[in-house]
Amino acid sequence: MNKFWIVLWHTYTTKLKAKLFLITTIIMSLLVFTIANIQHIIEFFTKDEKTTVAVIDTTGAFYEPLAAQLKQEKHDDLQLKKVTGSEEKAKADVRAGKWDALLVLSADNEQLPEAAYYANTLADSDTPKEIEQALQQLKTALATAKLGLKQEQIAQLYEPVPFKKAALEKNAKTEEELNQARALVYVLLFAMYMFVFMYGGMISTEVATEKSSRVMEILVSSAPPIQQLFGKIFGIALLSLTQFAILFAVGFAALKSSGQELWKFLGFDHLPVSTFVYAIIFFFLGYFLYATLFAVLGSLVSRVEDVQQMIMPVTTLVIAAFMIAMFGLGAPESSFITATSFIPFFTPMIMFLRVGLLPVPVWEVALSLALLIVTIGLLAFFGSKVYRGGVLMYGKASSLKDMKKAVQLTKK
Amino acid sequence: MALQLEHVTKRFGEVTAVNDVTLTIPEGNLFGFLGANGAGKTTTFRMILGLLEPTAGTITWNGEKIDYSKSHLIGYLPEERGLYPKLKVKEQLIYLGRLRGLDKAAIVKEMEAWLERFHVPEYAEKRIEELSKGNQQKIQFIAAVLHKPKLLILDEPFSGLDPVNVELLKEAVIDLKNNGTTIVFSSHRMEHVEELCEHLCIMHRGRPVVYGALKEIKRSFGKKNVIIHADMPLDELAEFPGVVKMKRTAEGVHLQIESEGVSQKILSHIANKGFIRKFALEEPSLNDIFIEKVGAAYE
Numbered sequence: 001m002n003k004f005w006i007v008l009w010h011t012y013t014t015k016l017k018a019k020l021f022l023i024t025t026i027i028m029s030l031l032v033f034t035i036a037n038i039q040h041i042i043e044f045f046t047k048d049e050k051t052t053v054a055v056i057d058t059t060g061a062f063y064e065p066l067a068a069q070l071k072q073e074k075h076d077d078l079q080l081k082k083v084t085g086s087e088e089k090a091k092a093d094v095r096a097g098k099w100d101a102l103l104v105l106s107a108d109n110e111q112l113p114e115a116a117y118y119a120n121t122l123a124d125s126d127t128p129k130e131i132e133q134a135l136q137q138l139k140t141a142l143a144t145a146k147l148g149l150k151q152e153q154i155a156q157l158y159e160p161v162p163f164k165k166a167a168l169e170k171n172a173k174t175e176e177e178l179n180q181a182r183a184l185v186y187v188l189l190f191a192m193y194m195f196v197f198m199y200g201g202m203i204s205t206e207v208a209t210e211k212s213s214r215v216m217e218i219l220v221s222s223a224p225p226i227q228q229l230f231g232k233i234f235g236i237a238l239l240s241l242t243q244f245a246i247l248f249a250v251g252f253a254a255l256k257s258s259g260q261e262l263w264k265f266l267g268f269d270h271l272p273v274s275t276f277v278y279a280i281i282f283f284f285l286g287y288f289l290y291a292t293l294f295a296v297l298g299s300l301v302s303r304v305e306d307v308q309q310m311i312m313p314v315t316t317l318v319i320a321a322f323m324i325a326m327f328g329l330g331a332p333e334s335s336f337i338t339a340t341s342f343i344p345f346f347t348p349m350i351m352f353l354r355v356g357l358l359p360v361p362v363w364e365v366a367l368s369l370a371l372l373i374v375t376i377g378l379l380a381f382f383g384s385k386v387y388r389g390g391v392l393m394y395g396k397a398s399s400l401k402d403m404k405k406a407v408q409l410t411k412k
Numbered sequence: 413m414a415l416q417l418e419h420v421t422k423r424f425g426e427v428t429a430v431n432d433v434t435l436t437i438p439e440g441n442l443f444g445f446l447g448a449n450g451a452g453k454t455t456t457f458r459m460i461l462g463l464l465e466p467t468a469g470t471i472t473w474n475g476e477k478i479d480y481s482k483s484h485l486i487g488y489l490p491e492e493r494g495l496y497p498k499l500k501v502k503e504q505l506i507y508l509g510r511l512r513g514l515d516k517a518a519i520v521k522e523m524e525a526w527l528e529r530f531h532v533p534e535y536a537e538k539r540i541e542e543l544s545k546g547n548q549q550k551i552q553f554i555a556a557v558l559h560k561p562k563l564l565i566l567d568e569p570f571s572g573l574d575p576v577n578v579e580l581l582k583e584a585v586i587d588l589k590n591n592g593t594t595i596v597f598s599s600h601r602m603e604h605v606e607e608l609c610e611h612l613c614i615m616h617r618g619r620p621v622v623y624g625a626l627k628e629i630k631r632s633f634g635k636k637n638v639i640i641h642a643d644m645p646l647d648e649l650a651e652f653p654g655v656v657k658m659k660r661t662a663e664g665v666h667l668q669i670e671s672e673g674v675s676q677k678i679l680s681h682i683a684n685k686g687f688i689r690k691f692a693l694e695e696p697s698l699n700d701i702f703i704e705k706v707g708a709a710y711e
Contacts, residue, residue: 003480006510014499214494218555221461221488222511224480392463408425409464 003223007231011206012238025243029250036254051127052079054090054099058106062113062138066105069134078130091118100124103131110146112139178357181275182329185356188279189329189349192286193322199240200290200318201311203232204298207387208307211299217392226384233291237284278355285369286348289376290314296383299390300406317345325349332357342368344375382407414438415460415563415594420469422455422618429455431618432469437596437611439474442589444605445598446698447615453598454491456615457565460596461488473563484513487561491568491598493552497541501527501551504540505558512559519558526554530580546573553581557588564588566597570604582608602698614702621705630695633704637694638667638675644686652678664690668700 015021034041057063067080081099083090090102101119108114115135117128144154165175210216219228297310324346328337332354341350341364351368354360389409415437422430430452437443445453458464460471462478471478478486495504502523509519527533530550540548549572557564569585570578585608589595599605605612606626614622622629635656640646641664649667650658654674659666669675675693682688 003511006507010507010510014503018498210496213497214490214492215496217463217490217492217494218488218508218552219511220463221486221490222483222508392458 004227004231004234007223007228008235008238011232011235015202015236015239016242021239021243025246028243028247032247032251033254036251050077050079051100051124052081053101053103053127053131054083054093055080055103055105056083056085056087056090058104059113062105062107065138065141066113066131066134069137070130073130073134078127094118094120101127110143112142181357184275185353186329188275188283188356189322189325189353192279192283192349192352193318195240195244195283196286196290196318197315199236199287200294200314201307203236203291204294204307204311205304206232206236207295207298208301208304211301211390212303220388220392225388226380229292229295229384229387230380233288233295236291237287240287275356278352281369282348282352285372285376289344289348289372289379290318292376292379292383296379296386296390299387321346321349325353328353329357342371344368344372347372415473415596416471417456417460418470418472420456420459420466420471422452422459422464423467428618430459430466433615433618433620434469435613435620435623437594439594440589440592441594441611442585442609443594443596444609444612445596445615446600446602446605446612446702447598448600450617451615452618453615454567457488457567457596457598460565461486483511484559485562487512487556487559487564489553489556489564489566489569493545493549493572495540495548495552495555498539500537500539501543502536504551505555508555509558512561514559522558522560523554526558529584530554546577549573550577550581553584557584560591560593562593564593564595566595568599569597570599570601578604602702606698612698614698614705616706622701629698629701633696633701634671635696635700635704636669636672636675637696637700638669638678639690639692639694640664640667640678640682640688641690642682642686642688644682646682649678649682652681654678668696 055063055066063080063082070078070080080103083093087102087104090099093099094102101117104116104118106114106116113135115131117131119128122128144157149157167174210219223231293314294311297314298307301307301310324337324340328334328350331337337350337354340346341354343350347368351360351365355365386406389406392409415435417433417435420430420433421428433452433456445456447453455464459466460473460478462480473482476482499507502520505523506516506519509522510516514522523536524533527535532547532550535543535547535551540551543551553566553569556566566585569581573581582604585595585597597608609626611625612622612629613620640649646665647660649655649665652674654670654677655667656670657668667678669678672693679691
């Protein structure tokens with residue numbers, strides 16, 4: 001067991017000291033920081049941008065109430081400017097850039113407002129929408145006034161219908177909780193996906209590098225392959241933990257200090273501890289499952305360039321799991337999701353999704369975990385055999401056939 | 413107290429790489445493995461190290477099977493050279509040394525001594541990729557002997573080195589042997605084996621065709637070589653009784669004779685025929701023995 005720790009520590013420290021680790025950690029920290037502060041950043045850039053819309057009011061009666069309505073809705077970045085003169089001249093002014101857009105107000109047969117909106121492009125969809133809504137309000141007010149309705153009657157008309165949703169199951173999440181959980185599960189699923197790709201890929205590259213540089217034969221003559229295999233897998237797991245700890249600290253601090261809305265959106269105010277515990281369990285089991293596969297496949301190639309091709313089937317599996325999980329976010333109770341949550345290669349993401357969103361019976365979670373652990377054990381057992389033979393094998397690699405060949409090498 | 417191979421056979425599917433090899437390599441011996449590419453040397457080494465399982469037969473060292481519990485007693489220089497290209501020599505040796513059961517302080521001490529001996533103390537802080545092939549090989553040799561192994565296996569240790577470094581490495585190998593290390597090494601250069609080994613084995617297509625102590629092998633071979641440098645024509649000697657083979661050289665002929673006695677008869681036969689600049693009786697070379705046993709030229 002001693003050599004396992006040597007391999008682990010060596011893998012961890014050399015990767016930690018590498019420039020690549022420093023650079024990716026900095027880039028990812030910046031990314032996390034940016035996302036946490038995204039609202040501030042958008043506000044910062046849009047603060048001084050005001051849209052000025054020229055208004056020709058052919059009736060002379062709609063401009064004032066419309067401006068008042070917009071002001072009441074606090075659209076500070078939108079300014080209306082009453083102009084006189086012909087429509088053609090105003091359009092020319094818009095083309096020349098004097099105004100951002102032109103709004104022509106007129107009245108229909110019922111003396112209710114009508115409008116036409118002209119801009120150089122319709123890329124900015126917010127401004128016309130805001131104006132349209134304000135105008136709609138105005139029209140409603142005018143129309144109801146014409147009908148002679150009282151203010152209370154109008155209010156009654158617009159009051160939203162009370163619609164309560166409640167889950168009957170005891171542990172089911174409330175609507176608000178579910179939305180928060182969905183956001184959190186989404187974020188964690190995505191992290192899991194990235195995690196498996198980044199660090200799993202790192203392992204197969206590491207193994208392939210040792211093989212292509214031919215240092216492998218010294219290694220396998222010094223330490224049992226299974227200890228090397230797991231030394232590497234755990235070493236890189238430790239590396240990923242270090243990176244995650246840094247990113248988590250950055251994200252937590254940034255969110256806490258500035259991203260209040262995102263903070264609430266993810267439901268951090270009443271932190272769902274169980275979701276995090278499950279996330280950690282499934283994260284690591286998923287990582288071990290895929291990392292074992294990645295390491296074994298890495299041991300079959302002789303050149304680092306062939307790694308990507310070799311691990312293709314496994315990466316496809318990871319992508320499939322992620323896609324199913326994305327589908328499952330909207331329909332976690334579908335029988336398809338329930339079924340896939342028991343397939344070990346999908347369990348880490350899909351079962352996590354289910355426990356994150358639904359009250360899943362304990363035995364189901366336990367069963368899927370047991371299946372997953374057994375699969376990891378089998379893969380590790382079989383993998384270490386392939387690994388032992390694979391590292392002595394050089395030449396063109398093609399996964400399945402070579403796996404067989406590698407296992408044969410370890411036999412008599 | 414020895415490394416023993418008994419009826420060891422290794423088959424890869426249809427191919428028999430090593431076929432019924434029985435050898436004893438005594439403790440403290442410097443044992444040479446000779447053979448062309450594909451003769452089964454590397455496969456034999458990998459079986460000794462436990463990297464491959466023999467199809468049949470047993471390999472024991474001091475009566476026990478070699479496994480990972482003994483890896484601190486064993487040193488190995490694989491034929492395919494390779495170290496981590498991005499790591500510094502020191503980091504590299506520390507890692508490999510620790511895997512062989514040494515602690516860091518001892519590794520650094522040994523490393524400094526060895527680098528000093530190879531006249532490259534400044535390499536400790538260099539990355540492997542910055543070193544030349546020959547120097548990488550020295551580092552790899554150090555990695556194989558750092559932990560003072562009791563059994564050292566060197567697969568083609570001298571290939572790819574310049575003559576100066578070959579000498580440096582030979583001296584190191586001899587020193588290790590004198591300190592009691594059992595050394596098994598392979599080479600396809602007959603002269604290295606002839607120079608260094610007391611015992612040897614010539615492999616051919618997975619079988620040991622010659623095996624034993626060097627002196628014994630030469631003595632039992634019986635045949636000797638005669639080298640003659642002379643001005644007169646010597647072609648008739650090909651028909652001389654007792655001459656097995658004749659090869660013309662620029663300055664005369666090389667003869668292979670059945671026994672020592674024949675040389676004296678040849679000498680008296682040609683003594684009065686002209687000016688003889690050189691007449692020498694020599695031990696057969698390993699190459700002669702190999703050709704004789706295998707029935708084909710070695711290289």
